[in-house]
Amino acid sequence: MAKTVEEITEMMYKMISEAQGIKKLKPMDLTKAMKQLLGDEFDKKTCKLAIKNLIDTGRCVYTYFGGSFIELPHKEGAAND
């Protein structure tokens, strides 16, 4: 059975948490990873909604370092108080 938006959200959140501080992930990296994991069950729209979920709930944030990434909220080295 196809995964729900909530399930994909959790799968993506886990990936982002594990990559935090090691590798910056772009939204497309998350979507491609889901495609690999889910095979025939993959649905692009559900992935888009899952990313929206992660951002709108504040669990993740967009960051910009030459390109746009999705990370856990954190204080950057460059930020002044």
Place this chain on the structure above:
Amino acid sequence: MADAYPKTPMLDELEKGKWPSFVTEIKMAAADNPMGKDLLGLLERSYREKIGHWKHGGIVGVMGYGGGVIGRYNDLPDEYPNISHFHTMRINQPAGWFYTTEALRKICDIWEKHGSGLTNMHGSTGDIILLGTTTDELEPTFDELQKINFDIGGSGSDVRTPSCCCGQARCEWACYDTMGACYDFTMAYQDELHRPAFPYKFKFKFSGCPNDCVASIARSDMSIIGMWRDDIQMDKDAIKEYADGGMDIKADVVDNCPAKCMDWNGKELTIENSYCRHCMHCINVMPKALAPGKDRGATILLGAKAPIVEGALLSSVIIPFIKMEPPYQEIKDLTERIWDVWCEEGKNRERVGEFIQRVGLGNFLEAIEVEPIPEMVAHPRENPYVFYEEYFEEDDGSED
């Protein structure tokens, strides 16, 4: 440093001369806002030391949005505390940059309350640029702007704020409703504008005719340029008026036609329209006598960019002519096919134009399901990227 008005001998040089000066503007803002004073001090110091003091801050933004706020911090916050944070906000401009003075005043009032009061009207993508605020002021600014129906624009790897020429609002040469199309695409792609999901930025620019007043051919990934496909409209009496008025039609119009498809026998102007390159030269020189044809639409070009990661590119023709009628579904379907292929195969920070160069136009066209046609070839024998499979099948590579 923050309280004293800084001495700025180097910046003062930029106030001399008869043109407007950004230094004068910052000084005016500094009279009421301590950010302006610190900005003058830091800028003077950068000029003196030849060192930039801005750090790029990557996380700031408003809730739910991934673009439109560009984080900036200075690296000397103890000396310039009022601009320790100095973030930029990009605000989606109205199509064609039409404002009421009331709207402009409201934007300025909001920005004086929440930021430095300094603006840049407009940034190179077209947005209203609000220069300099703190992280804490971003959400309150956004709230107030929304109340007067303004939204944040694009930045990062997303659809950048689409822009257009004033088109049919003011210009008789507009071959389609640029403002209508720009607004339609902006609304249709809100998600792509606010939630960066691409390998890099993607810009739409809409020009009503090949004069291309928004420079879409040089500055947008997808350039939608007004076009006609019938004959240039001619008013013979007006042509005679130009000639009687002393215009040298041969030298100023005919000889400058890049297609050499015009003729002037001293009395009558003729155009071999099938050779016309739609450059607009003759129409620009004789606006009362010539006009674009009546069968109007647009040409769609792809792939322009300024030199950032790699060199500059102009966009090239992908659809020679298409009627521009809402809801522009055919163009949206094409756009989404392009995004699918680019997102799937594009590298980080690779613009569509660079992607096409890397994979080859032939492969790209196949992937987006567009047939190669002669209009895509800039010069015969110069673009050997289109191969006809039937030719190879029939010929089978053997010599006659």
